Amino acid sequence: MARILVAEDERDIRELINFTLMFAGHTVTLAANGEEAVQKVTEANPHLIMMDVRMPKMTGYEACKAIRAMEPFKEVPVVFLTAKGQDEEVDMGRDAGATAYILKPFSPDDLTRRLAELLKEAGVEGG
Secondary structure, X not given: OOEEEEEOOOHHHXXXXXXXXXXXXXXXXXXXXXXXXXXXXXXXXXXXXXXXXXXXXXXXXXXXXXXXXXXXXXXXXXXXXXXXXXXXXXXXXXHHOOOEEEEOOOOHHHHHHHHHHHHHHOOOOOO
């Protein structure tokens, strides 16, 4: 299955995502903010990155841009998690390099299904 880096500042949501993805067979690396995600990306070597948009220390947009500037991760799908789905936010995410958006709240089944689709599109085995 896939290696997924998750950056989410809300502990309960981070733990739900971790449980859901591990249950689906993925290897998960957790970060509590965007800055930590940028620090952990090389070690995690993810097939996919999920991150909240609004986090302390570094927003999801800033972290996405920083990760996209790293050669090995230019093409890794980045999925933003957000409670706000306004066009302006989606456009900002796309400009930062996001592949997709998942709106909060989401069900674990929907999350698993959507990530499987994205991993398959990215050519990841067992996505």
